[in-house]
Amino acid sequence: MANTPHGGTLKDLYIRDADKQSSLLAEVPTLPSLVLTDRQLCDLELILNGGFSPLEGFLTQKDYDGVVADMRLTSGTLWPIPITLDVNQDTIDASKIQANARVALLDPRDYQPLAILTVEDVYRPDKSKEAINVYGADDQAHPAVNYLHSIAGEFYVGGALQAIQAPAHYDYVASRYTPSELRAHFKKLQWTRVVAFQTRNPMHRAHRELTVRAARARKAHLLIQPVVGLTKPGDIDHYTRVRVYKALMPKYPNGMAELSLLPLAMRMGGPREAVWHALIRKNHGVTHFIVGRDHAGPGKNSQGVDFYGPYDAQALVEKYKSEIGIEIVPFQMVAYCVDSDEYMPADEVPEGVKTLNISGTELRRRLRTGLPIPEWFSYPEVVKVLRQSHPPRAQQGFTIFLTGLHASGKNALARALQVSLNQEGTRSVSLLMSENVRAELSSELGFSKRDRDLNIGRQAFVAGELTRAGAAAIVAPIAPYDEARKNARKTIEKSGGFYLVHVSTPLADCEKRDHDGVYERARKGEIKDFTGIDDPYEVPSDADLTVNLSEQTISQAVHEIVLLLEKDGYVGSA
Numbered sequence: 001m002a003n004t005p006h007g008g009t010l011k012d013l014y015i016r017d018a019d020k021q022s023s024l025l026a027e028v029p030t031l032p033s034l035v036l037t038d039r040q041l042c043d044l045e046l047i048l049n050g051g052f053s054p055l056e057g058f059l060t061q062k063d064y065d066g067v068v069a070d071m072r073l074t075s076g077t078l079w080p081i082p083i084t085l086d087v088n089q090d091t092i093d094a095s096k097i098q099a100n101a102r103v104a105l106l107d108p109r110d111y112q113p114l115a116i117l118t119v120e121d122v123y124r125p126d127k128s129k130e131a132i133n134v135y136g137a138d139d140q141a142h143p144a145v146n147y148l149h150s151i152a153g154e155f156y157v158g159g160a161l162q163a164i165q166a167p168a169h170y171d172y173v174a175s176r177y178t179p180s181e182l183r184a185h186f187k188k189l190q191w192t193r194v195v196a197f198q199t200r201n202p203m204h205r206a207h208r209e210l211t212v213r214a215a216r217a218r219k220a221h222l223l224i225q226p227v228v229g230l231t232k233p234g235d236i237d238h239y240t241r242v243r244v245y246k247a248l249m250p251k252y253p254n255g256m257a258e259l260s261l262l263p264l265a266m267r268m269g270g271p272r273e274a275v276w277h278a279l280i281r282k283n284h285g286v287t288h289f290i291v292g293r294d295h296a297g298p299g300k301n302s303q304g305v306d307f308y309g310p311y312d313a314q315a316l317v318e319k320y321k322s323e324i325g326i327e328i329v330p331f332q333m334v335a336y337c338v339d340s341d342e343y344m345p346a347d348e349v350p351e352g353v354k355t356l357n358i359s360g361t362e363l364r365r366r367l368r369t370g371l372p373i374p375e376w377f378s379y380p381e382v383v384k385v386l387r388q389s390h391p392p393r394a395q396q397g398f399t400i401f402l403t404g405l406h407a408s409g410k411n412a413l414a415r416a417l418q419v420s421l422n423q424e425g426t427r428s429v430s431l432l433m434s435e436n437v438r439a440e441l442s443s444e445l446g447f448s449k450r451d452r453d454l455n456i457g458r459q460a461f462v463a464g465e466l467t468r469a470g471a472a473a474i475v476a477p478i479a480p481y482d483e484a485r486k487n488a489r490k491t492i493e494k495s496g497g498f499y500l501v502h503v504s505t506p507l508a509d510c511e512k513r514d515h516d517g518v519y520e521r522a523r524k525g526e527i528k529d530f531t532g533i534d535d536p537y538e539v540p541s542d543a544d545l546t547v548n549l550s551e552q553t554i555s556q557a558v559h560e561i562v563l564l565l566e567k568d569g570y571v572g573s574a
């Protein structure tokens with residue numbers, strides 16, 4: 001038998017409201033609407049499908065106050081995390097949000113109506129109090145506290161929901177189960193004791209080992225239930241992770257384990273989050289839940305100290321275990337013992353026995369540099385997936401951003417660099433020359449500051465996309481303004497390598513080299529706002545390389561750029 005839902009009844013609002021679906025849908029055009037944020041969308045999905053039972057809507061002020069103060073809804077039921085619909089005054093006005101109003105809640109991706117909210121109250125939360133009580137400190141180094149103060153609206157809207165339809169998913173649809181579906185699945189499989197494992201990270205041999213040990217200890221089956229909603233900023237994207245989980249599943253004996261994806265927006269709330277995770281799993285029918293060391297920990301606070309103690313989460317779930325109603329399985333850290341070539345719970349490893357580990361940081365370094373990842377640590381199938389998503393630098397894209405005066409030689413340098421990089425043959429090399437850019441991408445733009453900034457912004461966007469696709473992009477605008485160059489760096493660095501090369505050939509030499517007589521015309525006033533003559537060139541202080549083509553040959557400059565790329569592993573094989 002699957003576990004009893006929290007509060008006694010599974011609040012699957014899709015099932016409850018199925019017979020009203022068409023009338024609710026017909027009502028939508030008559031109602032004001034509210035487009036959800038990404039986080040609200042995740043929360044809504046789990047309210048509607050019963051993952052957050054006993055909640056049937058977003059918290060009203062009374063429930064919110066109870067949850068913040070002592071983790072209790074007004075009914076007295078345990079609930080650790082405030083599930084709130086945050087809005088700004090503008091939204092309140094635009095969507096006419098007030099008590100008793102009905103508001104259609106829309107999916108931010110396709111504007112489909114998902115539910116109708118009957119507003120019970122609109123209130124201004126004490127965010128500092130929420131931060132301290134729920135997350136332990138009003139410190140913006142905590143991602144949920146940062147969200148609270150920097151992203152969440154000033155007001156919360158409480159009220160009950162009626163379900164229209166589930167948010168559409170297009171990725172890994174078959175691996176997503178609502179609580180009702182998972183309960184039916186367990187019934188079909190005849191599973192009665194199920195241990196759930198929560199994760200937001202890739203899984204390796206140690207995770208397989210510890211989950212099997214948990215299952216063995218409790219004579220239970222295993223549910224690997226990773227989070228695919230919002231996790232900690234900087235985490236490995238969920239597409240990669242799900243491919244990893246799918247590669248790992250065949251490593252369990254047949255019939256032992258199932259994979260189910262959870263569309264949860266994590267808060268990284270440590271102890272309270274562990275209680276929340278346990279309740280969510282209970283709603284999904286699970287009977288046992290693994291709570292690890294530093295469960296859902298956000299890392300260090302602004303003083304460089306961990307927000308939570310490593311076992312605070314285990315202590316809190318232990319304290320409330322009778323109410324949580326799911327058996328908590330404390331996470332046993334397993335260690336790899338070199339000589340016996342096996343994993344063992346860390347606390348059982350005899351003194352003097354050599355153990356090995358690879359930290360997350362070290363794993364990312366090995367992925368970045370292409371260094372080997374040993375088989376004792378992970379499965380070749382898993383490593384293959386990770387390497388596809390994290391190709392070594394030699395397979396990543398980069399942008400060389402040349403900046404300098406007209407006739408500084410940057411155009412010749414750009415062409416020579418393209419030819420030189422073409423020898424590598426490992427990436428396509430794209431050249432964005434000003435003459436082409438200004439004919440195609442920026443054809444309507446002139447040379448005002450605003451137009452030049454737009455021009456650089458567009459090139460940065462294109463170069464960023466090329467870089468993301470693994471190409472080498474060479475851009476060669478004058479780019480006279482520091483801020484625009486810095487913005488370009490910011491845009492492109494998200495996708496791969498970025499190198500700012502200042503072609504610093506002095507103006508007097510540029511004028512001498514200028515065969516088209518453009519400077520001459522600018523000096524005569526026939527061309528206005530000409531860079532170097534009557535418009536400024538802000539010399540970069542953040543160039544990765546400076547080349548002066550009065551003193552260096554193009555060949556030498558190309559070589560210096562190649563040396564830079566080689567140092568970082570973008571060209572040549574390490």
Ligand SMILES: Nc1ncnc2c1ncn2[C@@H]1O[C@H](COP(=O)(O)OS(=O)(=O)O)[C@@H](OP(=O)(O)O)[C@H]1O
Nearest residue numbers: 406407434447452455477478479480528529530531
């Ligand atoms: N007012 C003014 N100022 C600077 N340059 C001018 C101007 N008017 C036309 N040109 C010609 O346009 C080319 C520079 O365009 P860019 O797109 O590189 O300029 S910017 O980065 O947007 O500032 C540049 O040519 P190349 O250096 O050969 O690309 C200039 O000859």
